[in-house]
Amino acid sequence: MTICGTDTARTLACRDGNAATTLKLISMFVIFFTSVIGISAPVMLARVFHGKPLYDKVILVIKCFAAGVILSTSLVHVLPDAYDALADCQVSSQHPWKDFPFSGLVTLVGVLTALLVDLTATSHVDGYSHGHGHGHGGEHGEKVGYTRIGEDEELKKTTVVEIEVVEAAEERRRLKEEEMVKMKQRMVSQVLEIGIIFHSVIIGVTMGMSQNKCTIKPLVAALAFHQIFEGMGLGGCIAQAGFKLGTTAYMCVMFSITTPMGIVLGMILFSMTGYDDSNPNALIMEGLLGSLSSGILIYMGLVDLIALDFFHNKLMSSETWLKKTSFLALVLGSTSMSILALWA
Numbered sequence: 001m002t003i004c005g006t007d008t009a010r011t012l013a014c015r016d017g018n019a020a021t022t023l024k025l026i027s028m029f030v031i032f033f034t035s036v037i038g039i040s041a042p043v044m045l046a047r048v049f050h051g052k053p054l055y056d057k058v059i060l061v062i063k064c065f066a067a068g069v070i071l072s073t074s075l076v077h078v079l080p081d082a083y084d085a086l087a088d089c090q091v092s093s094q095h096p097w098k099d100f101p102f103s104g105l106v107t108l109v110g111v112l113t114a115l116l117v118d119l120t121a122t123s124h125v126d127g128y129s130h131g132h133g134h135g136h137g138g139e140h141g142e143k144v145g146y147t148r149i150g151e152d153e154e155l156k157k158t159t160v161v162e163i164e165v166v167e168a169a170e171e172r173r174r175l176k177e178e179e180m181v182k183m184k185q186r187m188v189s190q191v192l193e194i195g196i197i198f199h200s201v202i203i204g205v206t207m208g209m210s211q212n213k214c215t216i217k218p219l220v221a222a223l224a225f226h227q228i229f230e231g232m233g234l235g236g237c238i239a240q241a242g243f244k245l246g247t248t249a250y251m252c253v254m255f256s257i258t259t260p261m262g263i264v265l266g267m268i269l270f271s272m273t274g275y276d277d278s279n280p281n282a283l284i285m286e287g288l289l290g291s292l293s294s295g296i297l298i299y300m301g302l303v304d305l306i307a308l309d310f311f312h313n314k315l316m317s318s319e320t321w322l323k324k325t326s327f328l329a330l331v332l333g334s335t336s337m338s339i340l341a342l343w344a
Helices: 008-014 017-049 057-088 102-131 138-147 152-209 213-241 245-272 278-313 312-318 320-342
Strands: none
Touching: 017 057, 017 152, 017 213, 017 245, 017 278, 057 102, 057 213, 057 245, 057 278, 057 320, 102 152, 102 245, 102 278, 138 245, 152 213, 152 245, 152 278, 213 245, 213 320, 278 320
């Protein structure tokens, strides 16, 4: 049985619409600038190291730190918040919310949705590569023509041609693999940003609807650090994907403005409906969207970031020290984001 109980005196003392609005306006600018710093840092770092021997290794370590941040965000921040929203006494005392663990169900839906998107995109990438992998049969015909000539000079020419054909085929295969890897990395970055944007909108709308100055005040500093680490996570993936400058800038801007826009949207919703962050309908929406976002981030963190790099990356398997460094980066990213759960 769910028991509802609140500290009425403290709640009334903390409810101050004017003070809350001032804090929200300050938080919009603070969160925007910290988001820009967080997502730009790994992108700029990648450009500094671009073309240098350590470039691929630095990008890999940054991406492993990013994976730790994303996984911690989903399991320590997003999922518990979604569960708490649907477990609130105003929601969990009603049907159907008290009859079934919807936070877990919607998280599962998020995981399966991310898998479906992954499978669809991978099929598209495979189809693209097969469609561009034909039309090189003339070279084999040339090789056969030479092998039928019995003279020594022609045999030497045949050997040279065979070597050139093999080298050309190997180069095409290598370029095709690199193209497929890049397309996969870009798809991962885009899906990952969608999941993070879901999360950022929820954070922003929740803060925008809140009239509790006691809740908002500590959130401003905590969310600033939150956006720095989450931005570093997404920025690391964007840097590795090798997008063009315009696309990179667009993705960085979208991440940076999403939370402030969510705060504005939350303020508009409160002014139009009177719903604040403790309203049952607001809690239900927060819980469902948070669970969906958590499922997407869990899948992307485990499958497309951690498993892909630690088990299928040739650079990682060939360098023992790099594997250890990457694992430490993963732990550091997870720990840094987890510690922030003390405040936000």
